[in-house]
Amino acid sequence: MASALSASEVINQPGAGSPAQASSRGLQVEVRDAVVRFGDLTVLRDLDLTIPSGQFLAVVGRSGCGKSTLLRLLAGLERSAQGSVSFGGKPSSGLRSDVRVMFQDARLLPWKNVLDNVRIGVEGGDRAKALEALELVGLADRAKEWPSVLSGGQRQRVSLARALVSNPSILLFDEPLGALDALTRIEMQQLIERLWRERRFTAVLVTHDVSEAVALADRVVLVENGTISQDIPIALARPRERDNGFTHYENSILNRVLGKAPAGAKDEGFSI
């Protein structure tokens, strides 16, 4: 636990990031030499990644680079042909109840009301806990509604409540904000950041939006051709403002994704 704490302090700027209750609940995630194949196609090759417990990691990359497959590997929805995945030091394969996924679409059951959808997330379907989780995302007053009457952002909030209700150690986000409008997206980012700081789960966010990655993550990894090509710690204070430092990270990562010369871009980022 001590090592986990020091790791998160190195990444966050001193005094800025660490929340009051530093009792880290998250699990450390280790991926060693993972290879994932779909038939003849190798989607992930020799991928190595260590995520300290409680870290917020963002995975960026072009579409088809394998970033979603990496997330599905962590979720236990895909299996690696070689290599290993371990949580908290113990090797793991398959689905786990302490790992939750938020998908790009909310995936709510249209025939269950909002509360019953959240109850799927907790063993035994505890009503009180589900209602508590709905309060957390600010939707307790919509508990009896059908999902079809909710807006896209509200549906994703229900899906977040469903993922959080069992207090997971690891929360995986598969571009959950991609389909939302700009304002709702910023609200959702703030909500996710707040809940992560309160609960200290390990978070992995797959996104193609570099600015979202910089806004939320302690560390951004870039996936290219099925392997990690760059690993960038984001040393910005939280809550993050879109200032020069932010733009610097955003531009340098974006240029790297697009394959432009990084050196010139770096200077430009600072000169603004």
Add this chain to the structure above:
Amino acid sequence: MKSPAARNWKTGTLSIGLEWLIPILVVAVWQWLGSAGWISQRILPTPVSVVEAGAKLIRNGDLFVYIGDSTRRALVGFVIGGGIGFILAILNGLLPFIEKLTDSSIQMIRTIPHLSLIPLIIAWFGIGEQGKIFLVALGVAFPIYLNTLHGIRSVEPGLIEMGRTYGLRGFALFRTIIFPGALPSILVGLRFALGIMWITLIVSETISSNSGIGFMAMNAREFFRMDVVVLSIVIYALLGKLSDWLAKLMERSWLQWHPHFRRQK
């Protein structure tokens, strides 16, 4: 100014009135043509004489016996055929091995028009109950089978994956996600099957039987009681309408989550 509620009530009555305008007109003209002697009672009895025939059969109790016999046949056949179709569809929808084994055979049998089996059925079962129940079951099984299978296949894979990540498997996964997801399609199959159920029964009762509404019609024809013949046609229509209404009611109450079936507030 009228209140909106009063206006709604008014447009509501108006739309019901419009729906019933043509049927009422047709019956009125039919009665008028009969009473004026334009149509012979031996060809088409008037609505009033059909109602009188019905009243007489109600008084001596025959009508309820006939309706009871027909309904029992219909329901027993429906439960047997629908049950077989439903269970087969569930097995085939969930277990690819069973589907490989049975689906193409089922599709082959499906192409046989089940009413064409009537001569064979009479030879096997005579004019007893089993033959009619067998035919109804055979006719009902396929729409239930096809629509249930389609419903299971059209459940969104994303929802099933979501259920698996939340630890649902086996019967819990079926009960929580697959069955409710397939339900709209299953109910479409149910409505189709109810229609086929009555058609099959009408045909088989008309050809061979010694009780039921079809028997009542054929018996009346022997004695040129055209009012009773028309009455049995009307009763079939009412029974068909009743079962369609029941199916609609099921859709309304079980598919409230579906925007298409939500009751207007």
